[in-house]
Amino acid sequence: MKHTLAVLVENHPGVLSRVSGLFSRRGYNISSLVVSETEDSSVSRMTIVVDGDEKIIEQVTKQLNKLIDVIKVSDVTHDETVDRQLLLVKVNADNSAKGEIAQLMDIFRARIIDIGKKSLIVEATGSEEKIDAIIKSLQPFGILEIVKTGTISMVRGAK
Amino acid sequence: MELNGAQILVKALEEQGVDTIFGYPGGAVLEIFDALRESSIRQILVRHEQGGAHAASGYARALGKVGVCVATSGPGATNLVTGIATAYMDSVPLVFITGQVAKAMVGTDAFQEVDITGITSPITKNNYLVQNVQDLPKIIAEAFYIAKSGRPGPVLIDIPRDVSMAKCQYNPYRNVDIRSYKPTLKGHPTMIKKAVKILGEASSPVICIGGGVINSGCSAEVQEVVELTGAKVVSTLMGLGAYPGNSQTFQGMLGTYGNKAANLAVQSCDCFLALGMRFDDRVVGNPEKFAPEAQIIHIDIDPAEIGKNIPVDVPIVGDLKNVLQDIIKLLKKDHKVRKTINFPNRNIQINEGLNAPWVLRNLQRVAPSNTIVTTDVGQHQMWTAQHYIFNQPRTFISSGGLGTMGYGIPAALGAQLAMPESTVVAITGDGSFQMGMPELGTIAELELPIKIVIFNNNTLGMVRQLQHYYCGQRYSFVDFKKTLDFMMLAKAYGAEGLRIEKEADVTDVFKETFANRKFTIVECPINSRDLVNPIVLAGNGLEEMV
Amino acid sequence: MLGSELLLKCLEEKQVKLVFGIPGGVVIPLYDVLKKSNIKHILTRHEQGAAHAADGYARSTGKVGVCFATSGPGATNLLTGLATAYMDSSPVVAITGQVAKAFLGKDSFQEADTVGLSQPVTKHNYLVRDANEIPDIVAEAFYIATHGRPGPVLIDIPKDVFTQEVSEIREPKIRKHIITKLEKPVLNEIQLGKALELLKHSKRPLILAGGGVTQAEGSYEFLRQVAMNNEIPVAVTLMGKGVFPADNPLFLGMVGMHGTTEANWAIQNCDCLLAIGIRFDDRVTGKLEEFASKAKKIHVDIDAAEIGKNCAVDVPICADSYDFLKMLSQKLRGIKINKDWLKQIELNKSIQKVSHSHLDPQEVMATINSLVDEKTIVVTDVGQHQMWAALFVHPHYPRGFITSGGLGTMGFGLPAAIGVQMANPEKKVVLITGDGSLQMNIQELALIKQWNLPIKIFLINNGYLGMVRQWQELFFNENYAETSLEAGPDWEKLAQAYGIKGKTLRTPYECKESLNTAISSREPWLMDIKVDPGANVFPMVPAGCSLDQIWGSWKNEAHVSSLG
Structure with a gap:
């Protein structure tokens, strides 16, 4: 099962390689990883989605905790969280298809952000399921290129 | 025919034209050595994996072929690291094969487990952790292709023990095509x-x-x-x-x-x-x-x-x-062909006496023309580069980029095995010699006619020289007290030991050195105050020599 | 003050008295000021030697061992030493020079990505970009190396940071989250209660003590009390040798692949296994699923990540072995063990059978063991001799047996022995080594005469890479590929080349006489002990088998049934 780990780390060079090195060294599987600065510029936050059973996740958490540069690890899988991915997708679109795509994207509250002669680019944010659904809905038109981020999560409430 | 991973590895190595490997056995590579025994590949048992890596490098550089070195997991693999880094900096085509603990134990800190692909990623052109025995032929073919094509360099293949033991059909893999790796060969x-x-x-x-x-x-x-x-x-x-x-x-x-x-x-x-x-x-x-x-x-x-x-x-x-x-x-x-220009003779003044430049001149005079010189790192290396004249490619083998002391002796071992007819001379210093010492045992065992020339100043001369220039002649922690009798050491390894005592000995000693095909250690004492000149000090342009 | 001077000042404040190393281009500014400090520098002959020596220093004292190396090959030469220290949780701090900041990442002369290379084999590492950070980094490095589960830390310092002028020296500060992370875990009362409950109800309890007990200063006495007050037998791992007196009848010796038959039998037949400061390594457990399968398991370790990593346990306790044993010694009294338990173990004791055609390694070990006293520290290399030593040579105290366990590094012995002797000038240091291992760092022999170190080198010479040969004999139809070292150096002459007394021993009588002479002299000796080249280490549990599948040439009759 997929677990989402929120990891606070020191924001300095080399930390990412320590974390990714740990995963490859111990044979853990990263599904996605997002890193960015937090409200405190000396701290970065990694959102790591890992595939594995409880035993593996426990080891991952413990091993991450052993890294000196890791400040805090929380498994937010079972917490109430808001999860988002960002998607950019370039789709084949002649003039007739453009309207159809625009309508379709409205349903998902996705936006068309660039229109070319025979293609357009759609931008969307949402949970992994929503993003997957958008991609599926665009497939019949012919997808030329996809870029998407991993999941970022935030725990709801005052915490 | 079904073969185990180790046998497939050996078959694939044969397919690549490998005729010699350097190695050191251990728990995780037992199957590989077992399979090697059945093959025509010559195996050289070194005394330290670092020596194995350097010897493979000497072999590759003398011959222009890919050198191969096999080591076990854990310390065997980490002992290779300096050798891999040395080869990486000098673009030497090498393939390293390391054993790894069984896949199920990877990541558990098992006995002799080390993350060698992680460690070596900064110092290899590419490395592989083999997950599946079926992948072996492809990985080996790719490794050799990557090692020798484009800018050559070392590649490491880490093979878990269960992959060495697993069986499958062997299908040779010949057409390497890596979409992310296409060296540019033709200029624009x-x-x-x-x-x-x-x-x-x-x-x-x-x-x-x-x-x-x-x-x-x-x-x-x-x-x-x-x-x-x-x-x-x-x-x-x-x-x-x-x-x-x-x-x-x-x-x-x-x-x-x-x-x-x-x-x-x-x-x-x-x-x-x-x-x-x-x-x-x-x-x-x-x-x-x-x-x-x-x-x-x-x-x-x-x-x-x-x-x-x-x-x-x-x-x-x-x-x-x-x-x-x-x-x-x-x-x-x-363009018209130019007239040949006669440049003034670049005469380098050398003082006669027991100093390295003069001794090197004499060494060159006496050494056979097919001589391959390896060096270690330090003053003797620079003196050799300045004063020994090399006329053929692949006759000078030295650690340039990483500057690895302890390279010269094992590299000579590799070069001699690559070129059995040639005379191989390892020029070294007393500091470097001690770092490469384990391989004296290998040279002695194989009875190779390598000639080791030690410039002995009982100090780390190059560091001393830097202290001379940059630390106001304050010399710290560079002197070896006289703790080692090189002539007795030669005896312990069954080598001829010759010592140059005075200027007049030089020619005779070198004549004796090259008169036979025996393993010989020549010790030449030099003054610890001798400097490599000229030198361009830090921050200066090349014309500002002292 | 220069960065280099500041570094030395910080090291002095950390009570560093001794460092091992080799100078080179980029560390010249450091070495330039080293003479002015109170720190003694030992010039080794290869950086690998420096790392192992620092490790030996650390293991024998529990204090941080420090080594210096230059950039590039100097740093890469440390790697095996760091990995060795990492696997055996030894507190080593390595300080490496790096090319000046402006040259970083340009493949400059003697540049290597030391921080990247050493990441998998250090507890933590630093690249210092500003000399002002030195006090913080040194303080953190020493804290990290010694706190929680100890381990090596590397500090990489560019040349221009050594020469950087520092005007204001900061008070060293350790980041808060690091302190929290590595603080001694509080012993959980509930878990302790569960452990007590299990132990109290067990009929056939067994303690298995590892390196964690060695590391936890002062736990020796408490372990003794716990065992003796309750008559619980004690087995050890390789890293735990010395934590329990070997002459005590409750002592069963080492467990695992080359464990004693009685220790392995006890593991497989106990109903409650108290494992302290061990990590259930594959060499210890054999086939994991069948390891101590009849027992409830209690696992005490300071490293939370070790608990449940390899072996599922009934009562996990994340604690310092000292705290745990201290509490246990107070709370565990008068458990009623099955009277037959100790007797049965006794019945499974192995019987030594000695061959008389050659000098038998076991006999040599027995001789060495008879010479070991409370002032002796035994250091070994890796291979057959290591296992023989582990089986038959017993130190009197923790830190009295120093060996590379987890990484199994051949060549560790000689430089480690040098570090041990340097740290403990009043102790007798005995190095038990093999002909393959000794050749790996042979260059360090130079230090023995130079510093007049009275180390006794007992070379168990069988002309082979014996352990590999043993596996080839047992599992590869005697296909002895690449293991013969018969053309080895003449060890007597080699010793002589270094001004060390050397002697070749071939008979039991010679052996007894000469080892005795060596031990009682204040001089270094190299004894080339020619043992039976065909001797194997038994008992042995083949890799992947469970601990009751013991192969051995000598065993008790009663035990044969379980051999299958």
Whole structure:
């Protein structure tokens, strides 16, 4: 099962390689990883989605905790969280298809952000399921290129 | 036929034309050594894996083939690291095979487990952790292709023990095609035209040969370009031998410890043609003051090297041999052949006596013409580069980029196995010698006729020299008290031991050294105060030598 | 003050008295000021030697061992030493020079990505970019190396940071989250209660003590009390040798692949296994699923990540072995063990059978063991001799047996022995080594005479890479590929080349006499002990088998049934 780990780390060079090195060294599987600065510029936050059973996740958490540069690890899988991915997708679109795509994207509250002669680019944010659904809905038109981020999560409430 | 992973590995190595491997057995590679025994591949049991890595490097560099070294997991693998890094910095084509604990135990800190692919990712061209026995033929074919193509370098294959034991059908893998790895071999025509124009119009061109000339095997092309342009030739440490050192046009090595003539030629030239070199800090001195008058043409197979350390006027990415052939064609078509210029003889003054330059001259006089010289790292290395004349590619083998003490003796071991007919001389210092000592056992066991010449000053001479210049002659922690009797040591290993006591002995001792095909250790005491001169001090341009 | 001077000042404040190392280009500014400090520098002959020596220093004292090396090959030469220290949780701080900041990442002369290379084999590492950070970094490095589960830390310092002028020296500060992370875990009362409950109800309890007990200063006495007050037998791992007196009848010796038959039998037949400061390594457990399968398991370790990593346990306790044993010694009294338990173990004791045609390694070990006293520290290399030593040579105290366990590094012995002797000038240091291992760092022999170190080198010479040969004999139809070292050096002459007394021993009588002479002298000796080249290490549990599948040439009759 997929677990989402929120990891606070020191924001300095080399930390990412320590974390990714740990995963490859111990044979853990990263599904996605997002890193960015937090409200405190000396701290970065990694959102790591890992595939594995409880035993593996426990080891991952413990091993991450052993890294000196890791400040805090929380498994937010079972917490109430808001999860988002960002998607950019370039789709084949002649003039007739453009309207159809625009309508379709409205349903998902996705936006068309660039229109070319025979293609357009759609931008969307949402949970992994929503993003997957958008991609599926665009497939019949012919997808030329996809870029998407991993999941970022935030725990709801005052915490 | 079903084979186990180890047998498939050996078959695939045979397919690659491997005839010799260096190695040290251990728990995780038992199957591999068991399979090797059934093959025609010669196995050399070294005494430390570091020696194995360096020996494979000496073998590869003497022969121009891919060298192979096998080690067990854990300490076996970590012992290779210095050797891998050394090969990486000097672009030596090597394939390392390490055993790993069984897949199920990877990541559990098992006995003799170490993350060797993680450790070596900064110092290999590529590395593999084999997950599946079916993948082995492809991985091995790729590893050899990557090691020797483009800019050569070391590749490591980590094989878990259960993969060595697992069985499957062996299907040779021959057509390597890696979509993310396609070295550029042909130079860009526009750039080549530009280069030719500059070369043709230059009045005082200098051609600098680097290790790439040896890797590309284009010494003949270089000679032709020299003849067509009337250029002076200088060399980096790695390029020595790629152009005849006894030629009038050759000015010697450039750089921090370069020959005076070479450095002056570089600083006054109007065109600097850099062939397969990487403008290392030890080559350029202060980059802002390097070749101030010159338009710089840089040809290298590695695009990342171009413009990395020095801005260049004409960058050309491609295999040197190809590019030089194109340049020669255009030069012949568009430009008149120049008259050969007679350069003044680059005479280096040497004082007679028991100093390394003079002893090296005498060594050269007595040594057979087919001699391959390996060196260690330190003063003796620079003295050899300055004063020993190398006329053939692959006759000078030394650790350039990483500057690894302890390289010379195992490299000599590899070179001698590669070239059994040649005379192999390892020139070393007392500090380096001690770092390469374990392999004396291997040389003795194989009864190889290697000649080791130790310049003994009972100190880490190069560090001492740096302290001389940069620390106001305060010498700290460089002196070895006389703790080692080299002649007795020679006896312990069954080698001939010869000691040069005085100036008058030199010729006789070297005559005796080369009179037979025995393992010989020659000790030559020198003064610890001797310095490598000239030297370009940090921050200076190459013409500012002291 | 220069960065280099500041570094030395910080090291002095950390009570560093001794460092091992080799100078080189980029560390010249450091070495230039080293003479002015109170720190003694030992010039080794290869950086690998420096790392192992620092490790030996650390293991024998529990204090941080420090080594210096230059950039590039100097740093890469440390790697095996760091990995060795990492696997055995030894507090080593390595300080490496790096090319000046402006040259970083340009493949400069003697540049290597030391921080990247050493990441998998250090607890933590630093690249210092500003000399002002030195006090903080040194303080953190020493804290990290010694706190929680100890381990090596590397500090990489560019040349221009050594020469950087520092005007204001900061008070060293350790980041808060690091302190929290590595603080001693509080012993959980509930878990302790569960452990007590299990132990109280067990009939056939067994304690298995590892390196964690060695590391936890002062736990020796408490372990003794716990065992003796309750008559619980004690087995050890390789890293735990010395934590329990070997002459005590409750002592069963080492467990695992080359464990004693009685220790392995006890593991497989106990009903409650108290494992303290061990990590259930594959060499210890054999086939994991069948390891101590009849027992409830209690696992005490300071490293939370070790608990449940390899072996599922009934009562996990994340604690320092000292705290745990201290509490246990107070709370565990009068458990009623099955009377037959100790007797049965006794019945499974192995019987030594000695061959008389050659000098038998076991006999040599027995001789060495008879010479070991409370002032002796035994250091070994890796291979057959290591296992023989582990089986038959017993130190009197923790830190009295120093060996590379987790990484199994051949060549560890000689430099480690040098570090041990340097740290403990009043102790007798005995190095038990093999002909393959000794050749790996042979260059360090130079230090023995130079510093007049009275180390006794007992070379168990069988002319083979014996352990590999043993596996080839047992599992590869005697296909002896690449293991013969018969053309080895003449060890007597080699010793002589270094001004060390050397002697070749071939008979039991010679052996007894000469080892005795060596031990009682204040001089270094190299004894080339020619043992039976065909001797194997038994008992042995083949890899992947469970601990009751013991192969051995000598065993008790009663035990034969379980051999299958």
